[in-house]
Amino acid sequence: MIRELRREDAEAVAQLALSVNPHRIETAELIWQRSSTAPREAHRRDWVAEAGGEIVGHAHARFQSAPGTAHFWIGVCPERRGSGIGSELYAIVEAHVRPAGARRLRTWVDGDPAGERFVRRRGFELRSVDRVSEVDPRTIELALPELDSSGLRLAPLAETLDRVEALFEACRAGDIDLPEDLQEWLWDELEHPNLSPEGSFVVLDGERPVSLAFLTVDPKRRVAYNVLTATFPDFRRRNLALLVKLASARWAAEAGIERLLTENDSENASMLALNERLGYRPLYDQGIWVL
Numbered sequence: 001m002i003r004e005l006r007r008e009d010a011e012a013v014a015q016l017a018l019s020v021n022p023h024r025i026e027t028a029e030l031i032w033q034r035s036s037t038a039p040r041e042a043h044r045r046d047w048v049a050e051a052g053g054e055i056v057g058h059a060h061a062r063f064q065s066a067p068g069t070a071h072f073w074i075g076v077c078p079e080r081r082g083s084g085i086g087s088e089l090y091a092i093v094e095a096h097v098r099p100a101g102a103r104r105l106r107t108w109v110d111g112d113p114a115g116e117r118f119v120r121r122r123g124f125e126l127r128s129v130d131r132v133s134e135v136d137p138r139t140i141e142l143a144l145p146e147l148d149s150s151g152l153r154l155a156p157l158a159e160t161l162d163r164v165e166a167l168f169e170a171c172r173a174g175d176i177d178l179p180e181d182l183q184e185w186l187w188d189e190l191e192h193p194n195l196s197p198e199g200s201f202v203v204l205d206g207e208r209p210v211s212l213a214f215l216t217v218d219p220k221r222r223v224a225y226n227v228l229t230a231t232f233p234d235f236r237r238r239n240l241a242l243l244v245k246l247a248s249a250r251w252a253a254e255a256g257i258e259r260l261l262t263e264n265d266s267e268n269a270s271m272l273a274l275n276e277r278l279g280y281r282p283l284y285d286q287g288i289w290v291l
Helices: 006-019 028-036 084-098 115-119 164-173 182-190 239-255 269-278
Strands: 002-004 045-051 054-063 069-076 104-110 125-135 152-156 201-205 210-218 223-230 257-263 282-290
Touching: 006 028, 006 045, 006 054, 006 069, 028 045, 045 164, 045 223, 054 084, 054 164, 084 104, 084 223, 104 115, 104 201, 115 282, 125 269, 152 239, 201 239, 210 239, 210 269, 223 239, 239 269, 257 269
Parallel strands: 069 104, 223 257
Antiparallel strands: 002 045, 045 054, 054 069, 104 282, 125 257, 125 282, 152 201, 201 210, 210 223
16 A cells, blocks of 8 residues: 555654665655655655555655656665565656656665666666765774965854844855755755764864755654755865864764764765765665656
8 A cells, every 4th residue: 555654654764764875864754754745746645565564665746946847765675575566656746746846856875786677677877876884983093184365264064043134145155956946955954953063073264164064863763864065156265164173973973873874976086085084984875766
């Protein structure tokens, strides 16, 4: 049976997502917040496949800023694959987004050959690849680089949450593939229930954010994820990205985090080199697929 997601399903759905990919931040709070608070214009819907009283599949779909583009994800318990559950969920996703104006479907596959075959059979093409890497933050021994200007200072994100528009501007200037709408970005990033305002860091030029690194955390699993890093073009090549990522890594180590993950475009040579300097090692490639 396939039905709409309910609040009481959230924990089971989080565990299902982790059974598909254990290298993510997935919590019941995150699942329900994403499902129940999405902007109205996103047309967000979540469905679960239930068998014998157990959640064996999950799908969600929504629109983002790009006109006509719908994003979706489908996950099925590994032991239930090949039984048609994924196909049924995909049919429901299509039936939801196409009448709402979707001309392009976009999804991602996390280093899963079966998942790649699933989307390829439906006409999807691989458009880009992100490299997912990890490090034990307790092993990082680099010293924090010194700031080269008296006007710059390092601060936790918690001190800058009253400067939402300036933070958004810093992210957009960092050439990151982010929503163009401020409210959508707020929902995506600052309202993320696992975002750590204390473990995320910002470099300020006076009171203006010019570089930042956001960190989401699952303390129960001792896992953290560096979800984005951005620096204004005029402030690059001054070790600011290294500074904010290293500050987050040090905070994570002190907080008992044992695995720190990040993902970057496989063609972003400078960020991949920075990750290597911090001790990250490649874990798998995440493919972005488009129909």
